[in-house]
Amino acid sequence: MTTGPAMTTGPASDPERLRRWRMLLGAAAGEQFAQPSGADAGADAALAALYDRGDGAPERGGDGGRRRAGNLAASAPRVARWLGDIREHFPSTVVQVMQADAIERLNLTRLLLEPEMLAAVEPDVHLVGTLLSLTGVMPDATKDAARQVVRTVVDDLEKRVAQKTVAAVSGALNRATRIARPRHADIDWDRTIRANLRHYQPELRTVIPERLVGYGRRSTAVQRDVVLCVDQSGSMAASVVYSGVFAAVLASMRSLRTSLVVFDTAVVDLTDQLGDPVEVLFGTQLGGGTDINRALAYGQQLVTRPRDTIFVLISDLYEGGVREQMLRRVAELTAAGVQVITLLALSDEGAPAYDHDNAAALAALGVPAFACTPDAFPDLMAAAIERRDLMAFAARHTGRG
Structure with missing residues (x-):
């Protein structure tokens, strides 16, 4: 293959095109291209x-x-x-x-x-993932600098996702608590009128509502439990970073009870550290094997209100534990009324390599398994709170596995 101007698709005399080819080829360009200046x-x-x-x-x-x-x-x-x-x-x-x-x-x-x-x-997400994988061998002299790098990335991510997450989840919770037989003072007239426009009476020049839509009463009580169960094997580094940030944002909402569990062949509950996502991330240990079944067994113990619980498993599904028990536990959770979601990745890179057989087995249980971008995660949580069809959500918003 030649490396001179003949490679261009336009006139060889185009200076900008030749400049770009020289920068692309480097020293291989030879004397046919002018040296950069x-x-x-x-x-x-x-x-x-x-x-x-x-x-x-x-x-x-x-x-x-x-x-x-x-x-x-x-x-x-x-x-x-x-x-x-x-x-x-x-x-x-x-x-x-x-x-x-x-x-x-x-x-x-x-x-x-x-x-x-x-x-x-x-600083970026991938650099944070690399640093987290080195925490076990990181000298004390480096830890402060590493924390500052992680803090910078976490702060940027929180700015990116916090507002949208809180707005989407709060809106979904409010919609989920609307009542169908409100008192007069609790009627949402705007939504009531729109819901009954087909009942407009021309002769009376008014709408006669057949269904009243009421405001949900604001409550400080916990309305949903969220369990994030995150695979911390090396291939899931970016997902671990995003999961830690999202878990901290969700934990800041009083209407949710959020738990964060990370796992490889062991299980670590980081829920008590959710006040500081940097501490959460330094509590992880990237690398090692994977025992999803053990993680699900621990997660099951956190479920006290099945129909009000959203269980999010974030993993590439390469199971090193007992596959049959893993699938049985998922089936038990869904049968109890828990909304179970499997994210093959929570990152901007799309679906990684993953176990297609396990993904298909979960889909057969009614559990969607797909890659999700951080920008789509707030909408996913809103859809789960409202108990919408998450299989349809996966098809619309993500590249499904």
């Missing part, structure tokens, strides 16, 4: 440090010689300078991708245990 030179050097081989040329493969492997030396000072360079030359979304590539391809995870490195990185 100015800001492009800095950006090209940052890309080369990550994606070009040690001899200055990109590795070749099925991608036709485009940049794909790196020579970024794994020393903290050099990596810290590089992190500063990419933040200067690229937008934050690109910086996050390049950081993730550097950690994965060049095995820079150990450098995240150094405080000066953490001060240089661009």
Whole structure:
């Protein structure tokens, strides 16, 4: 495959097109392209440090010689300078991708245990997941810096999801408590009129309502119990982060009783830490095996009002425990009236690899299993509170597994 201007789909003399091809190809572009200058030179050097081989040329493969492997030396000072360079030359979304590539391809995870490195990185959900997986080996000198990174991401996520979550859930709870035979003072006239427009009497020029819609009386009593049961295996890192934030937001609502349980082959109840989502996340331990059956057994003990309970299992469903017992426990929960939902992921990345057989078995029990984005989660909770068809919700709002 040639790497010169012939690769372009437009005139070879188009300077901007040639510039873009040069930035894409790196050193493989050869002398057929002008060398980058100015800001492009800095950006090209940052890309080369990550994606070009040690001899200055990109590795070749099925991608036709485009940049794909790196020579970024794994020393903290050099990596810290590089992190500063990419933040200067690229937008934050690109910086996050390049950081993730550097950690994965060049095995820079150990450098995240150094405080000066953490001060240089661009905080994001995936970086938090990586840090949480390192808590067991993280030196004391690094923990404060790591907490600050996690705090920054959590604060941003709370700003993103809290208002919508509270509004959606509160609205659903209010709708669920509306009464059909209200006293005169409790009639919601706007909704009553709209519900009875078909009964308009032209000769009387008025609506004669056959059904009154009343306001639900506001109550400080707990109206729903929510159990979030979260798989903390390594592949679920982003889901764990989002789950911790959502659990903290739901726990702040007095009309809900929220429990958060995380599990691998053991089960940890983090409900008492929901006042601070950062503490919640540092209470997790990413990695290890998976025993969904054991987690469900613990979760069953938290259910005291089945018909008022929403049980959300967040897992890729790769069961390391006893599959038959897992499915039996789910069947017991649904038979008792619990609304059980399985989220294959709670993240922006879509459905991960997951156990299709277990997902199909849960669907046969009437339990939807699908990936859910953080933006859709508030609407999902509202739908569950109102006992709408969650299978239909999954089909409309998510990429189903």
